[in-house]
Amino acid sequence: MRQSTLFGxxxxxxxxxxxxxxxxxMLRAAIARPLAAGIYTWLPIGFRVAKKVEQIIREEMNGIGAQEMELPVITPAEYWKETGRWDTLEPVAFRIKDHSGHDFMVSYTHEELVMHHGRSELLSYRQLPVAVYHFQSKGRDEARPRAGLLRVREFVMxxxxxxxxxxxxxxxxxxxHHGAYARAFARMGLDALSVESDTGNMGGDVAHEFQVLTDVGEDRIVLCPGCRYSANMEKAVRRAAAGAASTAPAMEPVSTPGASSIEDLVRTLGIEAGGLLKTMLIRAAxxxxxAVVLPGDRELNEAKLRKLVGGGELAFANEADFAKVRGIAGFVGPVGLGARIVVDVSVAERGYVAGANRKDTHTRxxxxxxxxxxERADVHDVKPGDECPSCGKPLEIRRGVEVGNIFKFGPYYADKMGATFLAEDGTRKPFMFASYGIGVSRAVQTIIETNFDDAGIVWPAAVAPFDVHVVAMPVKDAEVRTAxxxxxxxxxxxxxxxLYDDRDESAGVKFADADLIGCPLRVTVSKRNVGAGKVEVRRRKSGEVLMLDAAAAAAELALLAKPS
RNA sequence: CGGGGUGUAGCUCAGCCUGGUAGAGCGCCCGCUUUGGGUGCGGGAGGACCGCCGGUUCGAAUCCGGCCGCCCCGACCA
Structure with a gap:
């Protein structure tokens, strides 16, 4: 590829x-360009990287016997209605109507469509197990796309x-699949950690996310430095110490004028936040x-609570809700409250200060x-320093980018869609289903986020847009150009x-671009060395330089570029 | 959807407070120069109806109102 003609x-x-x-x-190196918020065009350099990422995934998927196929982007509403997701995806799905008014969804994902095909193609247990996959555009009208390709509204998955x-x-x-994912991410240069994740509100019992730890990530990941435990914050648990039985005297009211927050109470009563009970009124779907009761020093984990109350959206209670359960805003407590009460497992059998459901009053x-x-439930966020549930060491919390996920749905989709096969015992049984996703563009930018230096991108060799960047200078010199x-x-x-830099630019411009674009090997063919029959090779990552005889350079570079 | 910010040339920005008809650097084109780290000199083109609509005013990039786009935080995100 001649750089003088490169588009971008x-x-x-x-x-x-x-x-x-x-x-x-990503923008500086002409990987991709925005077309609208969260909607990007791949430029040629970025497209090459995306295709290499795809190919690695393809090889690993084929390696476990999965079969590549392709489903459409535009999908009829009827299948989505079978599972109810036509409605539940309402806020984030792009929809269109055809000329006669029929509803379609721009594919948000493809569970329903694959299950539909499965129920008509797969009739007998003799055809199972079987796994299929495809690379296809997904449309998700994210309320807030962010950080370039990390969170977009249309992307190939x-x-x-x-x-x-x-x-x-x-x-x-x-x-x-878990193994194939681990291998695929390793090959593309991503240090992806498998963590336990929440299964969301679409059923299923087990799920893992592959997370790349980096400060730019939006997910919070709980990690144990002592053992293998790792989980998304939505799912993470801790080992809670058993408290001694209470010897507290009887309850008594305490006047707390105007002290409606944990901070106020800590200040006015002079006690630790952990000695308070925080009672939050939440309106379920x-x-x-x-009413969720937590120690004053613990935060509510919405994902855990959502799961407990049967999924759907959670909101803070409104005024009418407060009135209904006889709660007073700022002074809500669990005693005498007319609501379902969920007590977090962090709450011990001891005496606390809690809201009295009376203005300006708490109860000791x-x-x-x-x-x-x-009812007792785990509905709190893990904090740094909490004990690991499996080994007891202090946990750490890091940020991560979710580059892939795998979900075990079990019979969930098959049941919703009446998808069964004839089992060995002659009965009809629902398919045990699972799905597995990797966002290609997110993976590409995550590779950049974790492989760069002051001068630019440092591509892992397996996904670099080009193996070698040949820089000729001055390109006007016939001898140099010929060489x-x-x-x-x-x-x-x-x-x-x-990638052949045949542009008539100064050395500085060419080197700066080569560093920015970040191919693993840069070869300089210059006036200085061509007379001596030499070319200079520089490794992008290490900066290591070696001189090669021009006559043998191609053979040696081929080995450096593709060691086998 | 809530909060905050922002919108002036391809890019980075100044100008706005205090209204008077729009600028710089980089980039782009040509020539020479240079050719191992965004080179130098000279010339040149073009380029923003100052996000859009409305209002105030003799006059609006500038003041006022509304809307839109984009970015950030939050919510949301099988």
Whole structure:
């Protein structure tokens, strides 16, 4: 590829609204360009990287016997209505109507469509297990796209789906995908950690996310430095110490004028936040008001609570809700409250200060179990330093980018869609289903976010847009140009992918662009060395420089570029 | 959807407070120069109806109102 004709120019300055290092470099290096908020065009350099990422995924998926196919982008509403997702995806799905008014969704994902095909193609247990996958555009009208390609509204996802006859088979298929994912991410240069994740409100029991730890990530990941435990914050748990039984005296009111927050109470009563009970009134999807009781130093984990109350959206209670359960804003407590009460497992059997459900008043010596009842549940966020649930060491919290996820749905979709096969025992059984996703563009930018230096991108060799960047200078010099073009032709003849900088630019411009674009090997064919029959090779990552004889350079570079 | 910010040339920005008809640097084109780190000199083109609509005013990039786009935080995100 001649750089003089390359579509897409590098930028000396990143646009002001680019925030993360990867976002800036992605734009500066002409990887992709925005077309609208969260909607991007791949430029040729970025497209090459995306295709390499895809190919790695393809090879690993094929390696576990999954079959590539392709489903459409435009999908009829009827299948989505079978599972109810036509309605539940309402806020985030792009929809269109055809000329006669029929409803379609721009594919948000493809579970329903694959299950539909499965129920008509797969009739017998003899055809199972089977796994399929495709690379296809997804449309998601995210309320807030962010950070370039990290969160976009339209993107290509590799999504895979598996059908098994029973749970044991599903388990085996699931872990085969887990292995393929781990290998794929490693090959593309991503240090992806498998973490336990929430299964969301679409059923299923087990799910893992592959997270790349980086400060630019939007997910919070709980990690144990002592063992293998790792989980998304939505799912993470801790080992809670058993408290001693309470010896607190009877409850008594305490006047707390104007002290309606944990901070106020800590200040005015002079006690630790952990000695307070925080009672939050939450309105569940069905309108039910739930009072969640947490120690004053713990935060509510919405994902856990959502799961407990049956999914759907959670909101803070409104005025009418407060009135209904006889709660007073700022002074809500669990004693005498007319609501379903969920007591977090962090709450001990001891005396606390809690709201009295009376203005400007709290109650001392409130003991859970003795003074109020409630169902026990884990609905709190893990904090740094909490004990690991499996080994007890202090946990850490890091940020991560979710580059892939795998979900075990079990019979959920098959049941919703009446998808069954004839089992060995002659009965009809639902397919045991799972799905597996990787966002290609997110993976590309995450590679950049974790592989760069002050000068630009440092591509892992397996996904670099080109293996070798040949820089000729001055390109006006016939001898130099001839030497460079001979080398380029020789390299290409050996299957090496070459970006050839044939532009009449100064050395500084060319080197700066080469660093920015970040191919693993840079070869300089210059006036200085061509007379001596030498070319200079520089490794992008290490900066290591070696001089090669021009005559043998192509053969040696081919080995450096594709060691086998 | 809530909060905050922002919108002037391809990019980075100044001008706005205090109204008078729009600028700089980089980039782009040509020539020479230079050719191992965004080179130098000279010439040149073009380029923003100052996001849009309305209002105030003799006059609006500038003041006022509304809307839109984009960015950030939050909510949301099988």
């Amino acid at each position: 120019r590098t930028l000396r300055d990143a646009p002001a609204d680019a925030q993360t290092p990867g976002h800036k470099l 590799k999504d895979g789906y598996s059908f098994d006859a029973d749970l044991a088979g599903l388990d085996k298929t699931y872990w085969a 069905g309108g039910e008001v739930v 010596n409130v003991v859970p179990g003795r003074d109020f009842a409630g 460079a073009e001979t080398l380029v032709a020789d390299l290409e003849g050996r299957g090496v992918e070459v």
